[in-house]
Amino acid sequence: MQTINIGLFGFGTVGSGLAEALCSQHERILRRSGLSLKLTKIAARSLSSLPPQLAGVELVKDADALINDPSIHIFVELIGGIEPARTCILKAIAAGKHVVTANKALLSQHGKELFAAAAAKGVEVGFEGSVGGGIPLIKALKEGLAANKLLAVMGILNGTANYILTRMTEERLPFAEALREAQRLGFAEADPTYDVEGIDTAHKLAILMTIAYGMNISPQQIATEGISTIEPVDIEFAREFGCRIKLLAVSRDIGGAVEARVHPTMVPTAHLLASISGANNAVEFCGDLTGSIILSGAGAGRLPTGSAVAADVIDIARNIAAGAVGRVPALSYLPEQIVDRPIAPLSALSCPFYLRITALDKPGVLAKIAAILSGHGISIESVIQKGRRENEPVAVVILTHTAKEEAVAAALREIDSLDTVAAPTVRIRMLGEE
């Protein structure tokens, strides 16, 4: 029986979940792999002692105590953030250690550097925990769909935003109230910007896109809009149109270029992604052979993410034991096959749009709006106009057929400058059929 030693840097939510997973499941992992995975050291600056279940584990002060320990095979980074995580991972790689991390911010922004260092040193980097919590979606994409060309990858990748939208939908709460509730329950940070403005989702999409399409991409290249501007009235209209509003990450291989965007999206309720509720995550992979494959589950949390990190540790341990390090390239494609590809600008997008126009209820307003849309080649699928109050602003809600983003933007500039339009038009993209 071979023993693989693990050093853990960071003992927060996920770190403590991993420690619990490795210790409580030691026997089960042994029965599956024939390997004894031993968590030998945990580096956590702010901790003075470890909980009694981790009796055999040594608490050390800093990552160097793990990196400089030649008995440690796998270095697990779970402190999050860019620094000192980046430097410590690079040092661990230089010391010949395999690395497991769940750090999506780091990987999406400095992945190229880290993966290059790991490839040069011949060590593995596992990052299943960085996207989708406990859902084994990176393994599914890298290995399960290895024979497929990926045509599209989309999903609900942020549990906080999905929780807020779910509460807004089910309880008809305004955004601010749903956010406060999420914060009270520990689903949202004190500063929720990363989650609600789509930044975290863009980080995760960048990671998935690199694997799916074999391409370099940084989160800055992803057009990103959050959910803080969504109002209960939009959720209500979405319902009337048979849709739910979700913060969706969307990417498509459209030939020369690749689409990459994160924004609130009207998802028809017949689509499985519309049914993903609460803090859950889901991802849809469209392979040219498989068609649509959807994976869903808890998108965060101590034990689910701990499970994903542990799966990486087991995977790498199997490779160490079998002498098969590098068996599957970290990013699915061989390093030299990962290329730059143009990102399609958002202005080139075509999809159906939801438009909520705040118009004064005067005769001829709808005719004017319709004429402007038609002048930009945008055709109308349906219109809802509610609450007739003469000379007061009412919502005129329009669902368009598939239209060009650019044309919609131009039409809205005209519409919003009409005397009879009282506020900027709210525009939400809809998940189309393409």
Next chain:
Amino acid sequence: MQTINIGLFGFGTVGSGLAEALCSQHERILRRSGLSLKLTKIAARSLSSLPPQLAGVELVKDADALINDPSIHIFVELIGGIEPARTCILKAIAAGKHVVTANKALLSQHGKELFAAAAAKGVEVGFEGSVGGGIPLIKALKEGLAANKLLAVMGILNGTANYILTRMTEERLPFAEALREAQRLGFAEADPTYDVEGIDTAHKLAILMTIAYGMNISPQQIATEGISTIEPVDIEFAREFGCRIKLLAVSRDIGGAVEARVHPTMVPTAHLLASISGANNAVEFCGDLTGSIILSGAGAGRLPTGSAVAADVIDIARNIAAGAVGRVPALSYLPEQIVDRPIAPLSALSCPFYLRITALDKPGVLAKIAAILSGHGISIESVIQKGRRENEPVAVVILTHTAKEEAVAAALREIDSLDTVAAPTVRIRMLGEE
């Protein structure tokens, strides 16, 4: 660049899908794995020539021509059925070839023999294509959830049955008509018994259970009921109770024993499995760390299943190239860790029940029925009684709280012997919260 040679036995739907996948994606697989996967020979008795896209592939008459070819590394069996598939796989293993198959009937009934032979010879057996078509669920279970104790595995594993139920639900068709439609569209065989009576689902559940719980199980141990007795009226009432009827495979680790059953099930629409429509499949894995993980997609078909078989071929090819054969045990647990476990008898089951009683509309009938149920310790969650026609049979539909299968059976014996009950009661189990 290393070349791995593949011999394919069977050129039906999935066989031709695999051949297309391996040939059309040769370049992509090379960019991912650094390996050239070469389909060198296809054995297909009834074929006189191969399509032009397979120009480089040799057509041979029988499996022996593959088995006796020392240049072939991986033997892919896609003829289906028990014999000659079983004998050919055993011969291929004896000849030291790795095996990939999608043959759920064979694996669920003769898996023990085949996996033992493969373990003794030190060759791999891949079978991702045997359950869930293109969904990479076996890899997810074996590797993605490797750190989890599996608490439950359930799912919609037969696309034909799900297609029929979907059409019955959406178009209010009777079973026979939905079946005829499925046959016309090629979703159902001329003899649909395996699909509609739950046999195919039980085969697949047996395979999943072996991997999930590390246990021996044969399909004969799984209590199996099909969907041919479901009537449109039940689907209608299910809708009123906020449910959809699905043919569900259900297993749970309940401590000493394991539940294993296949039957029509009322699934609350809030549960994602209720939203799986058409010929799609979905599986839910409940891990002790991850919680519920659901994977869904096309459950059958030429290219989706071809994708799953190709993923196995790629996986084994990587192991051959890395000298890491046996890196992950075929059944997730090490062979010596796979044990016999008792299967909980269906009579020990507790769940909520849907009961459709055909009663004459006479005063006091409902009171009598309620008294019998109560006498067996069964409490009622809700009742629907429709279409009052005095002295004629009407449907009295009852949803129970969680009740014992045995108690329900005993109560129904009493209820069905009442003078005022005109036909055997229809009883459908409901997906409970446990």
